[in-house]
Amino acid sequence: MKKIIFVLLLGICNSLSYSQVVMNLQLPPAGITTKEQLWSISLVNSGSYDLNVTLEMQFTDAANNQRVFTAVTNQITLAKGVKQIRQADIMPVTYNIINSSYNVDANPSGLLPVGVFNVCYTVVSTGGHMQELVSDECETIEVEPLSPPILIYPSDAEQLETSRPLFTWSPPAPINLFSRLNYELTLVEVLPLQSPSDAVQQNIPLYFSPDINFTNLQYPATLKELDTAKIYAWRIKAKNNYQPIANSEVWTFSVLNKNTTLPKRINYSDYVKPAPQQNASYFVCDGIVNYQYNNIINDSILRVRIYDITT
Structure with missing residues (x-):
């Protein structure tokens, strides 16, 4: 009977310790690009005594659940009440790059890989003889490139003298964030009273190429020539490891009648x-x-x- 009571009391103590710290993630809703931005956190110590803790983080690809990297902070002391974590409080942070295919910058202030990721945090008590998990929390974030792909040709609202243009664009930046870039081109007709963006989203593509490895693509000779009486819209979607990362703007163009001179x-x-x-x-x-x-x-x-x- 005494053993049962001891086990029950131990379970209650662990439960109280676990609930002593509340973690509030304060990650920005958009614009996350660097590792430093991942540590926007507040911790609430609701207990009656100070706690020595470290923060552990796992950065995981949301698409395939592969771990990209982990991180462990320096030990910090949580007094009773609220503590807003500052970068100086947790330095140095040790990063362990697990998956090299994501081209993660090993620098503590380096750029994050582009894509959708799950970020999970754990508060670990380090005051006793054994480390003890006292709080954990997860959030899904989207890391976008600093610059999306930029369309070059045909330029916006341009009148072309050719009915089979060579579509050209520049890659997203910075280019070293990506391990395997490829692109998707969508070309649609813009109907009367329709915006170019709506046309790309709603209309059936006249031409669609989902896996382009270069930053240009010739309109195929096997397809019908583009009509001189219509307006066309096109867009490029950049992908890294076949996962979408950024869309270009939507530009329009038309084709001049061959009998028309500029x-x-x-x-x-x-x-x-x-x-x-x-x-x-x-x-x-x-x-x-x-x-x-x-x-x-x-x-x-x-x-x-x-x-x-x-x-």
Whole structure:
């Protein structure tokens, strides 16, 4: 009977110790990019005595449950009440990189890998002869690249002279965060009264390529030429190890009718410069005529005569 009572009392003591510390995670809802941001935590010691503890953390890929790295902080003392953890309190932090395929920066202030991850924390009491878990908590976070893929060609709202463009973009940054980058291209028609973003999300793709290993892709010769009477929208989705990490903006373009010619573009240096009457000048121009006039004496009228000399 005494042994049973002893076991029950030991269980009650452990339960009280476990509930003595409450952990509140205060991770930012977005914009997490570095390891230092993972330690935004407050601890509440509801007991009547101080506790010496360490914090342990496991960083796990949410898609496949693979552990990426673990971390252990320096010992800290929790007085009764609330303690807001500061970076200086827990230094040095020891990081153990478990999975090298994620290209984790070993520097304590280094960048995190991009993707969706589960971060689990454990408060471990170190005051007695044995380490004892006194609190634990987990949260799912999404680490996004500092810069998503950037579209290059066709540029936004551009009118193309080719019906089979070479789609071109730049990779997300910083590039060293990624172990295996690939891309997904979506090309859709934009219907009347439809925004480009809605078109990409709602319309059936005219062309879809889910596994691109380079930052350009030629519109296939096996597909029908793009229609000159339609507006198209395109988007690039970047993926690391086949897991989506960031989307580009959605840009639109159209294809010029082959019978349509673009107006001649004249640089600033091609502007004709009318002069005062005593220094009147003339110019032979073809296409668009641009004027630049420096009105020094505040003239109110500028007379220009245009003659057709093609006949």
